[in-house]
Amino acid sequence: MSRTAALGRSYPESRPADVTAAPGTTEGGPVPMHRITVIGGGLAGLAAAVTAAEAGAEVTVHEAHHTLGGRARTADAPYRTNEGPHALYDGGPHWAWLRRRDLIGPLAPLRPLEAARLRLRHRGKLRRTPPRAMLGLLFRGASQAPVDTDFLTWATGVAGEEGARAAAHYAAVALFHHDPGALSAAFVQERLRRATKLPPEAHYPRGGWAGVVDRMAARAWDLGVRIETLSRVDTLPAGGPVIVATSLEAARRLLGDDSLTWPSGRTVLVDLAVRTRRGDAFAVSDLDAPGWIERFSAADPTLAPAGEQLIQGQIPIAPHESRADGSARAGELLDLGFPGWRERATWRRDAVASGRTGAVDPPGTTWRDRPAVDRGDGVYLAGDQVAAPGVLSEVSFTSALTAVSLALGRPSLDPAR
Structure with a gap:
């Protein structure tokens, strides 16, 4: 059972899509350009469904739970906790994707007085500013970190061991890993810079992520996407491309592919x-x-x-x-x-x-080394552990758009290009 309460929202039966392929008709009317099945109704699945429907595809989304959102679900009152992402980074591709479609909704502004109450624990005590040794790793002028070296080794050469460890630990806000210093230096540096950028990139959807999910679902509905909740898929459906927008573990079971693993x-x-x-x-x-x-x-x-x-x-x-x-x-x-x-x-x-x-990317690896989006035979992966660039939930959006572009044979939809 999810650690958050159910959203308790229902989604109506979808209307017929009103965007169809220009070429080809039958006695019954226009023929849809493509039929695409999306397995998973989280951020990646909804982004894929909306993008595919906008391109004229006939889309069906299967969600195993009775509510959409995946890890972007928000619990009902009185305590509206988020299970997954907590903030939207405005420097990423998903911000632009959502904004173009007016799906971000109202944001909760953080007052300067509250922001000034950020505290750091260092040597067991609270402080307002990072240690001086750490600052050299935060400036844009710092050298580009290598892919093949772990962050702690590289950062120690730049700022000393104390500064390197402090920076690695701080980066956990965008890594969620018990040993950030052991990961690829380039991987950690990118997330450290995003997390410490001024003015901050992080924004908070008012009321949690539930509003963003609802607006994405409404957009899909308006485009004619069929959304089926409580619809667990145990075997791949036939008849058109399939985008598997689940966790990597669930995708591994569904596809029977033991290679679908990543730290x-x-x-x-x-x-x-x-x-x-x-x-x-x-x-x-x-x-x-x-x-x-x-x-x-x-x-x-x-x-x-x-x-x-x-x-x-x-x-x-x-x-x-x-x-x-x-x-x-x-x-x-x-x-x-x-x-x-x-x-x-x-x-x-x-x-x-x-x-x-x-x-998370170990030394010697980048996002390109993760499980590929294209699995062959018309099957594509989307999610936050597959081969797509970005930070946190940005990976889900980028992989979803990549999967749709490949499924439709539309390279222009591929953000990685």
């Missing part, structure tokens, strides 16, 4: 509500170990009841560590940034997420 992170997800108190931090990012916690209701008070604050965090854990280990480290950050939180707590939920935080 990902393992985290403890912490959801916590506390009674409001002046002076609480906006976020605490750990420079002593990977992990962070953030008061998401600071930007969007609708996420929690009046008089309460919603805090969410992700604490990466190693394969041998337990949920209790991650929860204990979260408690250390909470003690520093939210004094008296235990007495103020009104609700809490912790859970372990394995392989659900996107791909």
Whole structure:
């Protein structure tokens, strides 16, 4: 069962698509350009469905759950937690894709006073600014990191070991991995720069990601996409290209392809509500170990009841560590940034997420080495662990558009080109 409550939304039977191929007709009228089946109704599946329908394809989406959204689901009130992505990065392709279609919706602005309450844990204490040794790794003028070397080794040569470790741990906000320093230097550097860019790239959809998902679903409906929820697919359907927009693990089972593997992170997800108190931090990012916690209701008070604050965090854990280990480290950050939180707590939920935080690239690999989008025989992959560029959920969007362009034979739809 999902750790978030069901969205509780229903989607009507779709109307016939009103965009058809120009060439070819039958006695019954125009012939659709293509019939495409999309398995999975998360961000990747909805992006693929909308893009394909806009190009004139007849599209059916199969979603195993009774609600759409995948890891972009948002729980119902009173605590509107997100299971997956928490922010939209405006420097990525999915921002432009959503904005062109007016699907982003209202954003929750973060007041400068709240943003100023970002805190960093370093050497066991809170501080407002990163250590000087770390700063050299954040500037745009820093040299391009190599693909074949791990981040810690490369960054130590640039900023010393202390600065390198602090930067690696800070990058966990966009990596969700227990040992960011062991990953490809180029991979970590890109995410570190995106996470520390000024002005910030991160924006928060008001009310969580549910609104974005609903607008994507409505766009698909308007284009004539047929959306079938509670429709689990155990064998590939015949009759047209199929885009498998599920987790890599689910795609591996469905396609019977053991090569569909790639490293990902393992985290403890912490959801916590506390009674409001002046002076609480906006976020605490750990420079002593990977992990962070953030008061998401600071930007969007609708996420929690009046008089309460919603805090969410992700604490990466190693394969041998337990949920209790991650929860204990979260408690250390909470003690520093939210004094008296235990007495103020009104609700809490912790859970372990394995392989659900996107791909991470070991030294010597890039996104091009991940499982290919094109699986042959008219089958294509989309999701956040496949061979497509981008950061976090951007990979899902980029791979979805790539899958559609390949399925339709339309290279111009391929953002990688």
